Amino acid sequence: MKNVVTEKLFQSPSKYIQGPSAIKNAPIYLGSLGKTALLTADDVVYKIAGAALTSSLEQAGMKVVYVRFNGEASSAEIARVQDIGAQNKVEYVIALGGGKTIDTAKAVADKLGVPSAVLPTTASTDAPCSALSVLYTPHGEFDRYSFFNKNPTVVLVDTSVVAKAPARFLSxxxxxxxxxxxxxxxxxxxANFGGGLPTLLAGAISARCEEILFKYGKLAYESNKVGAITPALEAVVEANTLLSGLGFESGGLAAAHAIHNGLTALExxxxxxxxxxxNFGTVCQLILCNASVEEIDRYLELMTSVDLPVTLAQLGVTSVTDEELGHVAELACAPNETIWNLDCVINVDVVFNAIKGAEAAGRSFLLKKGLL
Ligand SMILES: [Zn+2]
Known part of the structure; x- marks a missing residue:
């Protein structure tokens, strides 16, 4: 919705906690949410952090019902986990893991009408803080955004766990x-995801988020490679999780995410x-919004310094027809897409050309830097 909303709106989780002993201290922050929790995590994450979290909560007198996450944030998986939660009369839901686990657990908590606590084990997405989930088909294609009344009550990030995850997640x-x-x-x-106009605060948060990434992104990535919890890593974990989360939800998305959603159609x-x-969607949006070559190079420099893909080939799409790219553009221009939040002219053809232009800009940068 554009040019019709008059109220500004900002929303966020009630509490954000981040530090190297956060999971050990979790009972302090989760205790007020209830006595019985549903914990969802995949097997690998459960071994890394779930068992420790469960024992610290149990020692504090709480009950934990563990449900293994099956790998896709789909409607079917949400219904399955919801049933188990209802049978066990859980008082809140804990998400432990990456973006898809988090998006599933937030939807489950909403359906059960109970609070959620999000404990990301990587700093790989800005899913933890928001009151929405990105849902996929069981085959991994973008399905839809699902919106909830409440943001997670608690977001708790244990940086000793995040630092041990592969650096690709941080990137x-x-x-x-x-x-x-x-x-x-x-x-x-x-209008932003809460249905109001962005506040000055949301704008300040997203600008600060970008500033931190340019200042510390590369350093944090190198720290992560050796599992070192440095101030740079702490800063980037906060930028990726808290600042990006608040910034996108109350600031709003545009073409980068819409093109991402279109790209999921390419197997x-x-x-x-x-x-x-x-990331590739961001390069496309910069092209679409007529950014200067200096500006685009500044972003490409940071992106390539942390090994982010800047071409379709780097995303695994080594051969693609114009027809397939046209379909990506079509999906990016679906009626409910965030691309319509932009003020410039948008149609399938314009977006198709921006994607081709981004691919060319990315390739030329890689060639210039000797990375291709
Ligand atoms: Zn995102």
């Missing part, structure tokens, strides 16, 4: 977070992470 989170300001600054007259991109696809 993908940087890709997702880098889109935040690029998108928010172009959509100040459009090879299913192996790539959300933030990696969004």
């Amino acid at each position: 993908a989170g940087i890709g997702d977070a880098l889109a935040t300001h690029v998108e928010a600054r172009e959509v100040r007259n459009a 090879p991109t299913h192996k790539m992470m959300h933030g990696e696809k969004v």
Whole structure:
């Protein structure tokens, strides 16, 4: 909705906690949510952090019902986990893991009408803080956004766990977070995800998010490679999770995410992470919004320094027809897409050409830097 909303609106989780012992101290922050929790995580994450979280909650007298996450944030998976939650009369839902686990658990909590606590084990997306989920088909294609009345009550990030995750996750989170300001600054007259206009605060948050990524992104990525919890890593984890989360939800999305959603129709991109696809979407949006070569190079420099993909080939799409790219553009221009928040002319043809232009700009940058 553009040019009709008059109220400004800002929304956020009630509490955000981040630090190297956050999981050990979780009972302090989760205790007020209830006695019985449903914990959803995949097997790998459960072994890394779930068992420790469960024992610290149980020692504090709480009951934990563990449900193994099956890998896709789909309507079917949400219904399955919801049933188990209802049978066990859980008082709140804990999401432990990456973006898809988080998006599933937030939807489950909403359906059960109970609070959620989000404990990301990677800083790979800005999903933790928002009151919406991105849902996919069971085959991994973008399905729809699902909106909830409440943001998660608690978001708790244990940086000792995040630091041990492969650095690719942090890099993908940087890709997702880098889109935040690029998108928010172009959509100040459009309603955000809460249905209101962006506040000055949302604009300040997304600008600060970008500033931190340019200052510390590369350093944090290198720290993550050796598992070191440095101030740079702490800053980028906060930028990827809190600043990007608040910035996109109350600031608004535009073409980078709409093109991401279109890209999910290309099968090879299913192996790539959300933030990696969004990253290429950001390059497309810069082209679409007529950014100067200096500006585009500044972004490409940061992106390539943390190994983010800047071409379709780097996203695994090594051969693609114009017809297939046209379909991506068509999906990016679907009636409910965030691309319509932009003030410039948008149609399938314009978007198709921006994608081709982004591919060319990305390739030429890689060639110039000797990366191709
Ligand atoms: Zn995103």
